[in-house]
Amino acid sequence: MSYTDTFIRVAEDCPVETGVIPVSARPLPPAHVIQFGLLAAAPYAYNHEELLYEVHVRHKQIPEEEQLTRKSEIWGELFSKSHPCLRASMLPKRYGWGVHYNREGKIALYAKESPEYDHFTSGNAAGITLLNAMRSKRR
Template sequence: MSYTDTFIRVAEDCPAETGTTPVSERPALPAHVIQYQLLSGSPYRYNHEELLYQVHVRHKAIPEAEWESRREEIWAGLFAKNHPCLRASMLPKRYGWGIHYDAEGRIALYAKESPEYDYYTSSSEAGVKLLSAMRSKRR
């Protein structure tokens, strides 16, 4: 699912008080670490589908030359099934990152303590639809 003019707040049960950089000791990085690397390094570069694709090829350790030459094939296989939106990502659920989709659906991260996060979550001038990340635990 791709959003536009939307801001995803951190989950109600998010344990992080501030935006925290996710890390992993595993050789194959988990999806949320790759999402963080891509979005923090290039805000508003990726839309949801392109982010999913980039996370997929990196997570599967597909060589860059291959994912460029086989893009259509890999893309078709990836999107033959449904994928969760970023409301289910560990970034807003556990690590304290709000997610902004601009008018063109491109994505940027904002730390929970940042002025941008505060602007998007509390200002009617921001003109965005507010959603909350999915909770980690049932009520």
């Protein structure tokens, strides 16, 4: 699912007060670490589907040449099943990052303590739909 003009707030039960850069000691980083790297390096460069694809090919370590020759096949296989939206990502659930989808559906991250986060969550950003990230624990 891809949103437009939407901001996903940090989950109510997020354990951090500021945006924390996720790291992993694993040789193959988990999806949220790859997501963060892509979105931090290139805000508003990816829509939801493009981000999922990039995370997938990096996580599966699909060589660049194969990505070029089999992109439509890889894309088709990837999207033949549903995927959760970024409301379920560890970035807003655990690491303190709000997720903004602009008018074109392109995505950027904003730390919980940033002025941009305050702007989007204050209700002063005209035309922006506010959603909460999914909680980590049941109530």
